[in-house]
Structures are given as structure tokens and as C-alpha cells.
Amino acid sequence: VEMDEKLKQRIANHPCYSEDAHHHYARMHVAVAPACNIQCNYCNRKFDCANESRPGVVSELLTPEEAAHKVLVIAGKIPQMTVLGIAGPGDPLANPEKTFRTFELVADKAPDIKLCLSTNGLMLPEYVDRIKQLNIDHVTITINMVDPEIGEKIYPWVHYNRKRYKGIEGVKILHEKQMEGLQALQEADILCKVNSVMIPGINDEHLVEVNKVIRSKGAFLHNIMPLISAPEHGTHFGLTGQRGPTPKELKEVQDQCAGNMKMMRHCRQCRADAVGLLGEDRSLEFTKDKFLNMAPEYNL
Ligand code: SF4
Ligand code: SF4
Secondary structure (H helix, E strand, C coil), rough: CCHHHHHHCCCCCCCCCCHHHHHHEEEECCCCCCCCCCCCCCCCCCCCCCCCCCCCCCCCCCCCHHHHHHHHHHHHHHCEEEEEEEEEEECCCHHHHHHHHHHHHHHHHHCCCCCEEEEECCHHHHHHHHHHHHHCCCEECCCCCHHHHHHCCCCCCEEECEEEHHHHHHHHHHHHHHHHHHHHHHHCCCCEEEEECCCCCCCCCHHHHHHHHHHHHCCCEEEEEEEEHHHHHHCCCCHHHCCCCCCCHHHHHHHHHHHCCECCCCCCCCCCCEEEECCCCHHHCCCCHCCCCCCCCCCC
């Protein structure tokens, strides 16, 4: 399925959204958002949020000021840097002050850099206006189910409005907020990509249904990612022994959905502090002890 011309132009220099762009343009993530407000069975809190990244990676946490300094240093050193994303290590919208402060600082000094964030969607309806104001033009929501009974096997609890909701009660809130968030993004004309983590035996057959729903609510790209099972990292306490899909199983589900909408197939499940072109990881060149001693492109 082809995208229309207007959309193509809008994502032309975004490495994650355009297969042509990912060889030429670079992106970076800054890890400013440690907290999370839900529990995914496949997540180990010691590592980066598995909704947009790989398990087993620990990113160096930064303050908004440090993160903005880092972005400006890197923008000076890597001219193809077009996109700044906040994707963790927890949920960016569970850390709204840190996330939005970082975006404000960067937008002020480097307005050409496009901003994006990823979220589990729980707090999205509350922040769509703020996202729009800040000119954040791409949001990624991780949606693993549109049926709370399936969600019950994925999410043991959800923390909402200062209360912890266990089991299906929590999942229903999450589902409702994800759907409201999708709708609100569409109304605000903010591009929305959906990530789904494919968990064999749990939501694999259900993902076609997820695809149908998100398409009808205006998502422009669907990224079905494999669960990366890493027992050595102690992940998946709620899904003990849970395996990830084989490449063939993953491709089958992606193909089933591909007749309906554009599928993303080149996602690298980057770290929450990734730097560079999608195929490369330059995060170690810019650790805190290093970038704090480098002069930024503009002064903060
Ligand atoms: Fe972990 Fe991300 Fe799920 Fe939160 S949303 S529990 S950080 S995988
Ligand atoms: Fe792009 Fe996927 Fe990496 Fe996010 S995790 S920056 S969508 S390639």
C-alpha cells in the first residue's frame, strides 16, 4: 500500500518513517524519562522501555538541561541529525515535566530539529494539546491489544489518577485512553505511528484486528515488533518461558496487515539514548562524561 504524496513529503527526512530517508538522516533519543505508569509483562524495569527499544540496555539518565546540551552538541557534529525522540527509559508521558522541558529547550535553540515521542498511551489524551503547542509532529503509541481480555495477559496493572488498578479493570482504562489518544491525535493532525509487540500465543493472531482498528482511527504506519526474549536479563516475569516470534512468524503477520496499510519493517528497536543513522549506534561517543565537556552548537 502506497502513502499519499502529502504524507510522503511530511515524513521525507524522518529516518524511522521513510525507508528512503533512513540511510541519509540521523535520529537521536535522549533518556530523560525514568518513571512508568503501567506494567507490561515483558518489561524489566531495570532496562529501557521495551515498547520502543531492546531489552538488556541501560541508558544513562539525563536532566532536561543535560539532554538539551547533548542534542546541541550532536547537532553540531552530525549534520544529518533531523529528529529528536524521547522514548524512555520509562514512559515519556509518565514524566511530563522532564519530557516537555527537554523539548522546550531544544525547540528554542534548534527549531529545525523535528520532535517525536513514544508512549504507552495512558496519559496521551491529557497531553495532546501540549504536544500540539510544542509542534511535536510524530507520536508513537504502543498498542498490543484492542480487547481487554487479551490485554489481561499482557498488563498486570495500570496506575492512573493516583490509584493502582489490577487486572482487567486497569487494562480497560489503558485501552480506553489509547483509543481516545489516537482519536485526539488525528483531530489535531499529529502523525501517529503504532508499535505492537508480537507475543506468540498471546496476541499474535489478534494483531490483524489491532491493525484494523488503528487504521480506522488514522494511524499512518504500523510497526509490528518481535518480543525479544532475553531470559539472561530476567525479563518476562509474568510470561515465564515466553518465547519471541521467529522471523517467519513475524513476517507472516506483517504480510497479513500489509494489504491494509503501510507497515514499518526497518525498525531497529533502538536504545533510549541512541544516536546516529538507524543502522549505527554512536551513543558511546556521547556519554555524559564526554558530551558535558564538548561545546554545544548554540549556548543554552
Ligand atoms: Fe516497561 Fe515501557 Fe511497559 Fe512501562 S510501558 S512497563 S517502561 S515496557
Ligand atoms: Fe526509529 Fe524504531 Fe529506532 Fe524508534 S526504535 S528510532 S522507530 S528505528
